[in-house]
Amino acid sequence: MKKSPRPAAKDVRPSALQAESLRQTRREHASETAEDYVEAIADLSASQGEARVVDLARRLGVTHVTVNRTLARLQREGFVSVQPYRAIFLTPTGLKLAEECQHRHRVVVAFLRSLGISEKIAELDAEGIEHHVSPETLAALARHTHR
């Protein structure tokens, strides 16, 4: 029998769970962009009647070039419908995702506000947090939002 040259890892947190969590987080990150875009498109459509590339760029804090390329991917993935020089529309799939995101965003912000966090900080943190909140946690946050 061969003694392994270095002892196997006996971790405090099991590596498998840790790795799974991180893989999950990376998967989420892949869809964060989609979520940010569809949410912005939904908001702009509601507030202005249509979503245009420049507005998205301003809203998302990137150049119109990045918006353009990302929209191409989102179209490929079935979230939006784009035609050259035309307004941007959400597909039914995209609309559904947008509504989920808006809901999650509202819940997270309301919760943070109810902890006494300022409006600005709450918005800032929510933007980062909202994509990583599981349904269970979202429900718990909603339950624990008082006032």
Next chain:
Amino acid sequence: MKKSPRPAAKDVRPSALQAESLRQTRREHASETAEDYVEAIADLSASQGEARVVDLARRLGVTHVTVNRTLARLQREGFVSVQPYRAIFLTPTGLKLAEECQHRHRVVVAFLRSLGISEKIAELDAEGIEHHVSPETLAALARHTHR
């Protein structure tokens, strides 16, 4: 005077703030990797005496190739000290970051657990959330963690 062809965006949420939040989130994402790595290295060093590439790979859920390349970047940025075929060490800067991350992680998990979230889900969500929690929010979470 020229009337603008299309009316300027009058957003519900001001675009500037929105864009700033998202830019902030992107900046955070750039350092998430660093945080995950230094935290893992600190944990492994504590539990096994040393951190090796394979262990990190297992722990982070990526191949050893990715670990290797990322370590090169982290060394470039001053978080770790690496020599070929040797164990991986944190610099003082890296160690400080690791400790902050571990603290944030503990606070977030404890808070989620105190909301009644299960251990597994709490760990999963914390992994995604912890990188996006501002000091203000972290303090608020700690304050509102009861039992």
Next chain:
DNA sequence: TACACAGTGTAGCATTGGCTACACTTTGAG
């Protein structure tokens, strides 16, 4: 001491998501 094998390193490819620079379309003012 030799060597098998686990661990480590490197080459090269793909995708995502930033950017600048430049070209093309659309549209409203005149």
Next chain:
DNA sequence: CTCAAAGTGTAGCCAATGCTACACTGTGTA
């Protein structure tokens, strides 16, 4: 109807982060 400016699209660059395939090191065991 014209045309300049705003908006949109494209080419090409860079960095980060995945991967597979293959090469090299180091070390305990036989």
